[in-house]
Amino acid sequence: xxxxxxxxxxxxxxxxxxxxxxxxxxxxxxxxxxxxxxxxxxxxxxxxxxxxxxxxxxxxxxxxxxxxxxxxxxxxxxxxxxxxxxxxxxxxxxxxxxxxxxxxxxxxxxxxxxxxxxxxxxxxxxxxxxxxxxxxxxxxxxxxxxxxxxxxxxxxxxxxxxxxxxxxxxxxxxxxxxxxxxxxxxxxxxxxxxxxxxxxxxxxxxxxxxxxxxxxxxxxxxxxxxxxxxxxxxxxxxxxxxxxxxxxxxxxxxxxxxxxxxxxxxxxxxxxxxxxxxxxxxxxxxxxxxxxxxxxx
Amino acid sequence: xxxxxxxxxxxxxxxxxxxxxxxxxxxxxxxxxxxxxxxxxxxxxxxxxxxxxxxxxxxxxxxxxxxxxxxxxxxxxxxxxxxxxxxxxxxxxxxxxxxxxxxxxxxxxxxxxxxxxxxxxxxxxxxxxxxxxxxxxxxxxxxxxxxxxxxxxxxxxxxxxxxxxxxxxxxxxxxxxxxxxxxxxxxxxxxxxxxxxxxxxxxxxxxxxxxxxxxxxxxxxxxxxxxxxxxxxxxxxxxxxxxxxxxxxxxxxxxxxxxxxxxxxxxxxxxxxxxxxxxxxxxxxxxxxxxxxxxxxxxxxxxxxxxxxxxxxxxxxxxxxxxxxxxxxxxxxxxxxxxxxxxxxxxxxxxxxxxxxxxxxxxxxxxxxxxxxxxxxxxxxxxxxxxxxxxxxxxxxxxxxxxxxxxxxxxxxxxxxxxxxxxxxxxxxxxxxxxxxxxxxxxxxxxxxxxxxxxxxxxxxxxxxxxxxxxxxxxxxxxxxxxxxxxxxxxxxxxxxxxxxxxxxxxxxxxxxxxxxxxxxxxxxxxxxxxxxxxxxxxxxxxxxxx
Numbered sequence: 001x002x003x004x005x006x007x008x009x010x011x012x013x014x015x016x017x018x019x020x021x022x023x024x025x026x027x028x029x030x031x032x033x034x035x036x037x038x039x040x041x042x043x044x045x046x047x048x049x050x051x052x053x054x055x056x057x058x059x060x061x062x063x064x065x066x067x068x069x070x071x072x073x074x075x076x077x078x079x080x081x082x083x084x085x086x087x088x089x090x091x092x093x094x095x096x097x098x099x100x101x102x103x104x105x106x107x108x109x110x111x112x113x114x115x116x117x118x119x120x121x122x123x124x125x126x127x128x129x130x131x132x133x134x135x136x137x138x139x140x141x142x143x144x145x146x147x148x149x150x151x152x153x154x155x156x157x158x159x160x161x162x163x164x165x166x167x168x169x170x171x172x173x174x175x176x177x178x179x180x181x182x183x184x185x186x187x188x189x190x191x192x193x194x195x196x197x198x199x200x201x202x203x204x205x206x207x208x209x210x211x212x213x214x215x216x217x218x219x220x221x222x223x224x225x226x227x228x229x230x231x232x233x234x235x236x237x238x239x240x241x242x243x244x245x246x247x248x249x250x251x252x253x254x255x256x257x258x259x260x261x262x263x264x265x266x267x268x269x270x271x272x273x274x275x276x277x278x279x280x281x282x283x284x285x286x287x288x289x290x291x292x293x294x295x296x297x
Numbered sequence: 298x299x300x301x302x303x304x305x306x307x308x309x310x311x312x313x314x315x316x317x318x319x320x321x322x323x324x325x326x327x328x329x330x331x332x333x334x335x336x337x338x339x340x341x342x343x344x345x346x347x348x349x350x351x352x353x354x355x356x357x358x359x360x361x362x363x364x365x366x367x368x369x370x371x372x373x374x375x376x377x378x379x380x381x382x383x384x385x386x387x388x389x390x391x392x393x394x395x396x397x398x399x400x401x402x403x404x405x406x407x408x409x410x411x412x413x414x415x416x417x418x419x420x421x422x423x424x425x426x427x428x429x430x431x432x433x434x435x436x437x438x439x440x441x442x443x444x445x446x447x448x449x450x451x452x453x454x455x456x457x458x459x460x461x462x463x464x465x466x467x468x469x470x471x472x473x474x475x476x477x478x479x480x481x482x483x484x485x486x487x488x489x490x491x492x493x494x495x496x497x498x499x500x501x502x503x504x505x506x507x508x509x510x511x512x513x514x515x516x517x518x519x520x521x522x523x524x525x526x527x528x529x530x531x532x533x534x535x536x537x538x539x540x541x542x543x544x545x546x547x548x549x550x551x552x553x554x555x556x557x558x559x560x561x562x563x564x565x566x567x568x569x570x571x572x573x574x575x576x577x578x579x580x581x582x583x584x585x586x587x588x589x590x591x592x593x594x595x596x597x598x599x600x601x602x603x604x605x606x607x608x609x610x611x612x613x614x615x616x617x618x619x620x621x622x623x624x625x626x627x628x629x630x631x632x633x634x635x636x637x638x639x640x641x642x643x644x645x646x647x648x649x650x651x652x653x654x655x656x657x658x659x660x661x662x663x664x665x666x667x668x669x670x671x672x673x674x675x676x677x678x679x680x681x682x683x684x685x686x687x688x689x690x691x692x693x694x695x696x697x698x699x700x701x702x703x704x705x706x707x708x709x710x711x712x713x714x715x716x717x718x719x720x721x722x723x724x725x726x727x728x729x730x731x732x733x734x735x736x737x738x739x740x741x742x743x744x745x746x747x748x749x750x751x752x753x754x755x756x757x758x759x760x761x762x763x764x765x766x767x768x769x770x771x772x773x774x775x776x777x778x779x780x781x782x783x784x785x786x787x788x789x790x791x792x793x794x795x796x797x798x799x800x801x802x803x804x805x806x807x808x809x810x811x812x813x814x815x816x817x818x819x820x821x822x823x824x825x826x827x828x829x830x831x832x833x834x835x836x837x838x839x840x841x842x843x844x
Contacts, residue, residue, distance in 0.1 A: 063585070152399040152439075177399045180441045185659065191623045192659045194643040195652040196724065197676030216672060219662035223706060227658060231394035234353055238389075239408035239459065240382040247410045249403070249419055 006064055007152055013257070014058040019150050019158040021258040026142045028265030033135055036276035039092055039284035041127075043275070044134050047268060051141035058145040068144065076136045084129035086119055091128055092284040100124035100286070101295060123294055127286045152176035157250040166246050178228065185224040193217055300370030302384075302463050302494045303327040303350065308364035310345055310354060319345040320519040323364070327496070329462070332489040334505050334527075335498045336539060337516035338739035339711030343498045346516070347467050350496065351387045352378065368463070379412060386461030390468040390737075392448035401435045401443070401451050408459040419458075426454040430484060445609040446477030453484070463494045470501050471737055474609045474773045476813035482508045500739055503540050503776075503817070506530075515539070536836070540740040540776070543819040546836035547843050569599030572728055572767055573620050573650070577629035580615060589615045591791040593629075597728065602751050603769040604778030604799075607788035608813035613771045614655075616788065617730050622646045648677055651726030655733045657713035661705040666697065666716055669705045673724040684723075691719035694749045696742065711738050715746060722750075727766040734770050735777055743777075751781045776819045779803065780835045787812055799833045 009015070014022070029047060038044060080090075086106065088095040100122035109116035156173035160166065190200075193216050203213045236242070254262075276282040308323040320342040327333055335343050348354040349366050352373045366373045368384050376384075389395045398404035405426055409419040427433050430450050435443065443451060449469060456464065466485060470478040478501070486508035489495040499505045502513075506527060515523040515534060523533045531545040532552075541549070573596070580590040589612040597603065597620070605613050618624045619631045622638040631638045633646050651673075654660055663669035670688040679687065692698050695715035700708070705716045714737060721729065729750060735743040750768055772778060778785055778799060785802040787795035789812040795802045803809065804824055806816055822843075823833045829842045 153403055173399065173403075174397060177397060177440070181393065188654065188656070189659045191618070192652075192654040194623065195621050195647055195654070196660070196673040196720065197644040197647045198672075199642070199644050199676070216662045220659055223658050223661075228394050231389060231391065232397060234357060235389060235395040236397060237353065237357060237378060238351060238382060238387045239455065240379040240411040241407075243377070243379045243411065244413050247413050247416060247419060249406050249410055249416060 007148060007150065009151075010059060010149065012057060012059050012149070014054065014145065015149050016255075016257065017261060018252050018254050018258045019154050020162055020252060021254065021261050022146060022150065023158060023162070025261050025265035026139075026146070028269045029142055030139055032269040032272040033138070036273045036282060037092065038272050038276060038282045039128075039131055039135075040282045041131055041134070041287065043272065043282055044131060044138065048134055048138040048141070050264075050268075051138045055141040055145055058149050060145055060148050064148060065144065072140055072144070076133055076140070080136055081129050081133045084132040085121060085125055088122070088125040088128055091132060094284050095124050095128040098124065101291070103294060123291050124286050126294060127290050128284070131284070147176075154250055154252065157248050157252055160248050161252050167242060169248075170241070170246075174232070178232070181228065182225060185228075186221055189217060189220045189224070192220070300367065301326045302329055302369060303496075304365075304367040304370075305346075305350070306365040306367070308346070308349055308362070308366060310349060310360055310362045312345075312358065312360040318519050319360075320349070320516075323516075323519075323521055325514060325521070325524055327463075327494050329494055330489055330492045331512070332486065332495045332497065332508070332510045334502070334510035334513045335496060335516065336500070336502045336505075336513060337522075338538065338741060339737070340709040341516040342519040343516055344467060345519075347387070347465055347496070347498055349373075350463075351385045351465050352376070352381045382408065382461070383412075383459050384461055385463045385465055386456035386459050387465045388449075388453055388456055388467065388469050390471050392445070392452040392472075395452045396440045396448060396455075399439060399441070401432070401438050401440055404440055404451055405432075405454045405458055407455055412459075422458040422460070423454075426457045429457065430454050444477075445472045446474070446480065449473060449477070449481055450484075453481075461493070463496065464488060465496045465498075467498045468500060468737070469497070470499060470504060472609075474607075474813045475504075475775060475815040475817075476810070477609060478504055478773075479507070479815055500737065501540075502740075503542050506542060537744070538739075538741045543817075543822040543836040543839065547822070547840050550837050550840040551843075568601065569766070571596045571598050572634060573597040574632040575616075575619065575629070576632070578619060578626040578631060579628035580619065580624060581627050588627075588791055590619070590626075593792050595786070595793060595796070597767055597769065599766040600783075601767040601769070602781060602783045603767070603786055604782035604784075605769065605771045605786045605788055606773075606775065606778060606812070606814050609773075611789050611812075612791060613788050614732055617652065617732070617769065617771065620646075620728075620730065621650050621652045644676065647673070647724065647726065649726060650728045650730060651721035651724050653718050653721045653729070653731040653734065655736060657710070657717045658706075660717045660720065661713060664704055665702050666692070666705050666708075666719075667701045669716060670720050670723045673720055677724060679725075687723040687725060688719075691722040694722060695719045695746045711742055714738055715742065718746060718750075729765055729768045731768075731770040733772060735772065735774050747777065747781055775803070775814055775817050779817075779819050779823060779833045787814070800827060803833075 084090060102120045102122055103126060105118035105120050107116060107118050155176055156169045159172050160169035198216055203210050272282060304326045306324055309318060309321050311318045323346060337343050348358055355362055373381060396404050398407055402423060405423045406419050409422050430453060432450055432454055435447060440451060469481055473481060485495055485497060497505055510527060512525060513527050513530060514521060530541065531549045536546045536549050575593050575595040578590055578593040579588060581588045607613050615624060619626060622641055622643045625639055633649055638646060661669060663672060667688055670691055671684050674684045674687055695718050697715055697719060705713060782799055785799050786793050787802060803820055809816060819836055822839055826839055826842045
């Protein structure tokens with residue numbers, strides 16, 4: 001299946017939390033890392049440890065998430081990590097602006113030409129890549145369990161109770177309702193065209209040509225989505241959606257454990273801001289143990 | 298005097314995007330508790346009329362409208378949506394697209410929530426609707442995983458919580474197996490008996506007649522052709538256009554002056570060598586998933602015209618997807634012309650086996666019908682001249698000649714479906730597999746292409762159909778099986794529970810009911826006359842055996 005997440009009721013601390021608590025906590029951590037621009041590995045590691053603990057407490061079965069983790073590992077390690085290692089961009093300017101010892105050079109050459117240059121891999125870039133990957137994994141550890149461990153029926157109510165309008169809040173419900181439908185349409189379309197001898201893996205030509213040849217697959221998927229969208233709008237209109245403020249039947253209530261987690265999230269956010277802006281702690285630097293180790297290799 | 302719940306006066310409508318009138322000068326009135334059946338071929342204006350009644354026209358669909366639609370004397374144009382939604386409750390054709398919530402309780406509560414009603418009242422309404430339709434057992438279930446029949450009932454419950462006095466049901470039987478359709482019809486009848494005005498728009502006229510609608514409104518090309526009681530139907534409606542109960546067809550044909558010459562017979566096809574073989578096939582989607590197929594053994598031979606019957610969600614489509622290699626068995630093997638499907642690509646199998654999917658929108662993509670039909674043959678490496686001949690013959694077989702340059706996605710649903718059949722036909726496969734070929738099709742059109750595909754009419758032979766070694770179709774329409782199949786597979790409980798001649802398999806009424814197949818009037822009449830006919834025949838052909 002294209003949509004791999006599967007919500008299951010579980011008797012865990014994480015699933016006993018109010019969905020708003022989990023969303024607010026996740027946003028608090030993301031904001032704590034991004035707004036004061038925390039690049040200090042000590043702070044990042046501490047937050048990573050908290051995120052990992054919460055992830056493990058969610059007790060999501062490995063077989064449910066192995067595919068999505070594989071995708072995330074490829075994305076984070078090979079795209080984000082390699083980009084950090086080669087370019088040093090996407091983070092503090094000190095990664096590239098301040099002098100740093102070169103570990104080795106990577107020769108880059110434009111194919112079929114003599115044009116080429118060496119990209120220096122510095123100690124600073126290498127450490128930045130590690131830090132960047134850890135930051136991304138921290139955010140992923142907090143975000144990934146949410147669809148697996150949150151009842152899809154409460155997303156709309158959660159956003160509504162967090163102050164969103166009826167239409168925005170119900171859009172969240174609709175997204176979770178129709179993703180499996182779209183995924184199924186996607187698979188059926190692929191099967192229907194394969195049954196007509198269409199082989200996507202044998203497409204040849206440049207990118208525009210390949211895109212054109214993908215039309216037997218893309219057009220039916222888009223059409224299905226459009227038709228579904230129109231019918232859903234009709235169905236909602238016919239049941240008076242959006243004509244007046246609606247009653248949200250589901251009631252959400254905070255328990256003491258929610259306040260603990262919310263407090264932790266807010267505390268981390270305040271601590272990061274205070275450390276960075278009040279005491280100048282939390283900026284990017286390369287620890288000596290890493291420099292000594294990597295240059296000693 | 299209290300105004301009628303619904304009054305339609307000289308209603309005419311033309312969509313902004315189309316040149317022709319969608320409906321023209323339609324007038325009728327409905328009383329409280331009346332059940333009106335609206336029938337007609339694809340594109341005759343049924344859905345447009347329904348949209349005018351529930352207010353989607355002109356609110357969501359723009360165009361030129363004249364005439365009036367009055368609900369209790371008030372023009373729908375002067376009403377706000379919440380007011381209308383509490384008078385006219387609409388059940389759309391595809392419940393999958395009507396259900397907007399992830400769980401059953403939330404879905405049923407959706408309408409009253411939108412009206413801003415107090416929580417206690419919403420819960421009371423939901424409980425009442427669930428009780429009314431016996432849905433309490435589904436209360437906490439996810440809507441995505443419901444069966445087709447369950448989805449239909451949940452969607453109806455969602456409509457009933459709005460307390461409408463008029464129910465507008467747009468082809469509610471289209472995706473239901475016969476038993477689920479029967480159950481749904483009984484609910485519609487009881488709602489009318491309780492005082493709700495029910496408008497049932499439906500292709501499956503014979504099924505709908507079972508609940509004795511008070512009147513039938515029959516449309517052709519946007520106009521009312523017949524409006525009246527159902528007792529006059531055998532005289533008023535052409536049985537080649539609308540599927541009528543078999544005794545009515547016999548009565549009508551007997552009343553005609555000329556001898557019926559369109560009688561079809563197909564049983565003379567001889568069986569030949571095996572083309573597809575299933576050997577001890579088990580299948581599940583993953584280690585943690587339940588078995589869908591269990592110990593399936595099946596051989597499809599040259600000459601077979603197979604109808605696959607069985608309840609919704611039984612695994613019929615999963616079975617045929619194994620034949621074309623889209624799914625591979627978890628255990629056992631499937632052989633196509635002697636080769637294991639595990640060792641063949643889907644494209645290789647497509648040269649032998651053509652598969653028409655249920656929904657045309659999953660297949661159609663090209664700017665013109667011709668290009669759509671060329672797609673498969675090109676993929677299979679046909680020569681350009683052969684492609685031209687294939688396309689022409691295919692269009693003719695499904696009655697789409699002249700539509701060559703039309704955009705397929707701009708055609709009516711019935712025409713789109715026939716385009717997909719033609720698209721697979723053009724691939725000149727030896728075996729044709731069709732998933733619900735008649736769903737959403739009107740009787741006249743599907744009779745024509747089924748005659749051609751099953752070689753049952755004299756004029757149907759072509760280079761394409763002559764190439765066919767076997768045809769297999771999945772259907773809920775038991776009369777289609779009676780009329781066209783020479784072999785029935787009854788599928789249920791993860792395997793084939795019966796496999797044999799129609800005359801043998803379909804005589805066991807208890808077994809049919811167990812697998813949600815309900816005998817029809819055509820089947821009953823055939824069984825009654827079997828000692829005289831020796832085989833199952835279409836209704837017209839039975840005429841000469843009825844004294």
